[in-house]
Amino acid sequence: MSDNKPLDKIIVELKERAKELSCLYDIQELLNRTTSINDEVWKGIIKSIPTGFQFPDICVVKICGFKNNYHSDNFIESKWVLKSDILAQDEIVGHIQVYYLEERPMADEGPFLKEERRLIDNIAERVGLQILHQQLKSIFEEQKKPDQREDWWAVLDMLKHTDPKLLVRLSRKMVNYLCWSGISEADGLLERFSPMVKSDGGKLFSETNKPFDRHSGVDMIELSYEIFEVASNHIDEKKILDSIHRWTKEDKSDFLTEVMENSGSTLAKISSAIERYHHLIPNMLELTESREKSIRVALIRRILTDQPDFINIAKKVIEVDSFSNLLHNIIYPTVSHGQIGGKSSGLFLAKQILSSSKNDNPFFQKIKTPNTWYVTSDGLLNFMTYNNLEEIVEQKYKEIGRVRQEYPYVLQVFKNSSFSPEIVKGLLMALEDFGDVPLVVRSSSLLEDRVGAVFAGKYKSLFIANKGTKEERLLELMDAIAEVYASIFGPDPINYRAQNNLLDYREEMGIMIQEVVGTKVGPYFFPSFAGVAFSRNEYRWSPRILPEDGLIRIVPGLGTRAVDRLSNDYPILLSPGKPGLRVNVTIDELVKYSPKFIDVINLESGTFETIEIDSLLKRYGKEYPALSRVVSVLKENHIQPARPFGINFSKSNFVVNFEGLVKRTSFLKEIKATLEILQNTYDGPVDIEFAHNGKDFYLLQCRSQSYGSHIEPAKIPENIDPDSIVFSANKFISNGTITGITHIIYVDPNEYAKLPNQQSLLNVGIAIGKLNDLLSDTKFILMGPGRWGSRGDIKLGVSITYSEINNTSMLIEIAKQSGDYVPDLSFGTHFFQDLVEADIKYLPLYPDGQNTIFKSEFFNSSNNSLVSLLPEMRDLEKVIKVINLKSENKSFDVYMNAEREFAIGHICDV
């Protein structure tokens, strides 16, 4: 261990700290219950204090100096004592004394720990504050009596004796107020208060550029009385009293403003200021709206992120006090100025949004977030400095091949390095809090999840089983964090950053340690289902689905399979706004495109695994949480959601399609409402990650919708030469940009319709399949009439299977009008999910539509390379055009922007 303290000792110490904190909370609770400290409160305090001490059984307490003296039942004085004075307005009003009745080993102050000294001082301070509050309150109450006119003078009198500085501050505020209110008498007072104002004919400084002499002769107290005298001539008494009351309370929050506005304040300082604030708010502190807002913004900037867009959203919903709980779960280096990063901030914000809207929809109240701890972004630097790894920062400026080559070495070095003692302590506290539930360690970098930025999923997330002894668990957790840290220097993120001009941006990475949502099934641990939901749907499998209907990618088990594109499996796609419109409708489609694998944590081996759902269900189906929502049973050509009872697990054919969830629960409606409220607050599309353990819905992440580079709306160049445009489209557009296309394979709709027999129609499909293989190393697109891949009437669409088009970058279906009739296109439904997972773009073209361009002469006049590629298909030369743009030093670009409902394809020079 890096700080040379045995682990157990650290644990014991942490437990002591926890006891002290809980003692402090108890006492604060007691004080919050009432404004005046009565006998019952005193007795409660006497009882609570020993619980915060190391040896509560032999600990007794005495409080004296008040109406009565109070002490523990078995109180006797001894020589082992800790004493603290209770002060109100700098005056000693009483004492708290803590005695041990028996001898105990010597510690920092006799047998007492230095932390126990802090504890008792803290209690004394809080009691003192409460007493002051009590005093002020009784004065104010006196003022309220109608027969005592101008008794608020008494307040000034009292302040004059107890807290003259406060009196001066209040007077200053009053004179400002009077000036703003246009009371001319006040101007003179202000000048005396702040002589630089308006002196010398309104100039701020004298000609000599000499600093002002302070009017030291002014008696500020006397001036204060004068100010209030003037005030009483213009403002009614109640207003003066109210103002004094409000400003006094506001004055108490100055500490918070000071800490927050000072950019040098460490996270530790901020944390204790917030802690203090949290305990003061119930009845002692009141912030003006503007001050509250400024503190809120400062907190967001310091703890969450300094992204202006994020702050703008967050300041509307995040309360100052809500940081209090968050800060308890933040682990940071001693002198930390770090933040918790994008992912963590996004989740925190979403939680606040939902909680502030909980009255709008009962579902919002039920949404949970998993227990989460955070390591601040400067934890990475702390880790690197602690292990002398600073030079690794230079990795990002190396040539990418070298980065790739050196990455395994970086990873090994990171995994063999240790964490600084304060971080280790923090991690131990986190582990203590989590218990032995499986955890996921996620990156929460400052680049990630920025509003409007595209930086999703570049860094690692690691699952850990978190089983074994405390030491084993700690080691496993540290190992995972080190690995996530190392991923920042991985070739893919560095390459991505280089491409997007983000290299010079200083990358810091927060860490999010989150409890994995799930239940134990056999030796495995996983949620019933999980996924990602987008408030804006970029994949429309039916023209009836609107972008605002949203999209869910959902899978059984851990959500990793929904987040990532899969090469050998499919997530289920749902549209929350059109729950009835499913991607897959026939039995074949339902079976083929149902998830076959599930990601789980194997609790026995402690590893993250991908296993077959079928074998999992055959063995442990009975234990699967909420199975009937996830799977259906296929019997011949009939498919029905599994019923909670009576399933023959060894013989049934299971198909994961979430039919039970869609049809028998209000899940989709609830998700839609959630996305809507988040989207409204974000003022733009959002995406969330979620998991469900069969009982509760958990929100795992929320951010401004990151498109991922593959579904970003295209930035359509403005200066495209009109002559170079081959087609444009304005209906059912999805997002995407494909540039550098070297070949276009075009099936001429008119020539296709003329083909005389079925065999020649089939041959078109065969030729496309062959071209798909021949051109597999090039970037090509397919264009042609009607519904590609439909079964049924072959005349209405080229007969191909997915394997015959799987190398294309794009499939363009052309709906050419024939008479009054414009055919429906397939939207790629027959292999929609294959297209999605392989990132093959789909575009429907309506050449006869309004305001669209379709230059058939381009296809007719271009050279056709079909015969040179496929001599045996010479017969189809009129039907299939293979346009090789590369040979003419040209290429083809397609830009599609769903937000503008516009797409364009044009030729460009290479």
Next chain:
Amino acid sequence: MKSNSYNPFEVAQKQFDRAAEMLDLDQATQELLRNPIHEHHFLIPVKLDDGSTKIFKGYRIQHNNARGPIKGGLRFHPQETVDSVRALAMWMTWKTAVADLPLGGGKGGVICDPHNLSDDEQERLCRGWVRQAYASIGPKLDIPAPDIMTKAQHMLWMLDEYEVISGVKSPGAFTGKPVGMGGSLGREEATGYGVVITIREALKELDINPADTIASLQGFGRVSQYAFELYIQMGGKVVCVSSWDYNEQKSYSFKKDEGIDLDELRSITDTFGGIDKQKAADLGYDILDGNAWLEQDVDILIPAAIENQITIDNVDGISSRVKILAEGANGPTTPEASEIIEERNIFLIPDFLASAGGVTCSYFEQVQSNMNYYWEKDEVLSKLDVKMTSAYIAVSDFATENGLKLRDAAYVISIDRVANACHDRGWV
């Protein structure tokens, strides 16, 4: 559409004309059989989930009912042309006739894409279809079955609507229902078993003991697996099976010279008949190219995957040992390849006949539903055996008597049967 472009109905009519000529059918019979006897076209208004109403075009084409009630699929398709449906309806008439079932042929559907409709909307559409077609369908008139993009659920909605209107329980009004809701056992096995029953009869004719034969199959889906099952029960040995590898988007052949253990191979196969290549290699299979199944030194080839698999390009790879090629899939052999196979005196059992097990079982479902008494699987399969055997023998005898290839004989005999029924009824 230009007149010289491909029109499936015209193709079907031309095909019919050739057979009619062979059978020397009179003009009236030819005219009757060249066209559907009834065509129902109607509109179905459906309330959509958003409150709007959409009008769908529905239809039922009844080609011929001289031999009995119409049987045929009902499809949901956004762009079916009426001519392709007419062709399919005619095809159903010949299909029921070749299996010698007391049924006619038809086809129907709705112009729609179920991908654009919610389940609730589809249910309303199904019920709407029945309300429009009610007068011309029913267990004694016309029995629709699932087809492209329709499934058991659609049949159940339609049946329910039919029964509500008629006020009578009539499970025999639709087929393709789930077992327990008026469906028949044995449907899984029917097509694959049917293929092997025709092979068994062909072997008898060739005087070959099935136990002395070896076979190679293309595909490992439902048809292929059940063909395999019955074939090894007869004593045969399967040495090679091909299967589509979805991840690699190509097919492979799996070979074991000592004979493939069906249960073993099934245990490493997914729902779609995809065989796990790695596991197969571990179990000692030779993993060969996707075309290798066709080139094996076997007695019997069963293409049971998809259409257009045996073409002019690969037909020459067929071993000289092959005696029978039974088409378990629809149209697996192109016409040119078919000619070469027949020239080589390989016994080609056409899809039309070999895969008639499916429609036969559908007929059995209808019979059982009408009785409201459902047979055990054994009984279904033994009745299937009887039906398929006699269908095969009739076609084979007809071929011998008339000097025809089996493919032509199957087609001609079915037209002959329908024409005779029309004569006997005194229609023509």
